Amino acid sequence: MLPRVASSDEPLRLAVLISGGGSGLTALLRYQEAEPRAHQTVLVLADSTDAGGLDHGLERGIQSAGIPLPDIADRVERRLAHEELVHGALLAAEVELVVLSGYMRILTPNFVRRWKGRLVNIHPSLLPKYPGAHAHRDALADGATVSGCTIHLVDEGVDSGLILAQSEVEVKPNDSVSDLQERIKKVEHVLYPEVLDRLAVGGFSV
Numbered sequence: 001m002l003p004r005v006a007s008s009d010e011p012l013r014l015a016v017l018i019s020g021g022g023s024g025l026t027a028l029l030r031y032q033e034a035e036p037r038a039h040q041t042v043l044v045l046a047d048s049t050d051a052g053g054l055d056h057g058l059e060r061g062i063q064s065a066g067i068p069l070p071d072i073a074d075r076v077e078r079r080l081a082h083e084e085l086v087h088g089a090l091l092a093a094e095v096e097l098v099v100l101s102g103y104m105r106i107l108t109p110n111f112v113r114r115w116k117g118r119l120v121n122i123h124p125s126l127l128p129k130y131p132g133a134h135a136h137r138d139a140l141a142d143g144a145t146v147s148g149c150t151i152h153l154v155d156e157g158v159d160s161g162l163i164l165a166q167s168e169v170e171v172k173p174n175d176s177v178s179d180l181q182e183r184i185k186k187v188e189h190v191l192y193p194e195v196l197d198r199l200a201v202g203g204f205s206v
Contacts, residue, residue: 002118005201011200012038019047020052020053021053022053022057025057028099028192041062043062045065045066047104048068070082070085098115100122101122106158113156116154121161124147126147126168127166137177139171144171149166149167149184
C-alpha cells in the first residue's frame, strides 16, 4: 500500500532513519524549508544516541532520538525488540512514510511487512548492480565506468524492491572509494527529495 496522496496544505508525515552524520537528511530538510512541499519531516530516528545527524533535526525543532539496540543476549530477539521500539516511535508520531537515509541496519521481513509501500531507501549504485553495504568498493573492483544511485521501495530482500528512480554518475579512472562516494552523494541529495515529491502526490503506481 502506497502512502496517501498529499499536498502542501496537508503534507505527508515523514520519518527519516539515519545511522551517521545525516548529510542526506540535511539536504532533505533544506529542500523542505525552501518552499511548501507535499511532505514534511516530523521525526528523525537513529540506531544510536550519538549519531551526529540527530542534531540536524533537533536544531529545527523536529522530534529526534536515538534508539539503540536493547541489551538482549539473543541476536534475533535483540533485533526484533529494537524494531518494535522503532515501530512504536513511528506510530506515536503518526508517520505516513519512512525514509531510509544512510540507515545501516537491514530491516527484518517482520518490520518491512508492516510498512511495505511506505518504506523507501536510497542505495549508492545502479541496482541491481552492486547491492549490499560496499557498493562503491564493488563498482571500482568491477572496473565500472558508470555508477550512481537508486531510490527504491523496500521489500523483504536486500536492495531488491521496486525501483522508483536512478541517476548515473561517471566513475573516473583514478577514483578512490571516497571520491566516488562524495560524487554520488551530491546526486543523491538532489534526486531523493524530488522522488519524495512525486511519491507524496501519487506519482507512482505499484
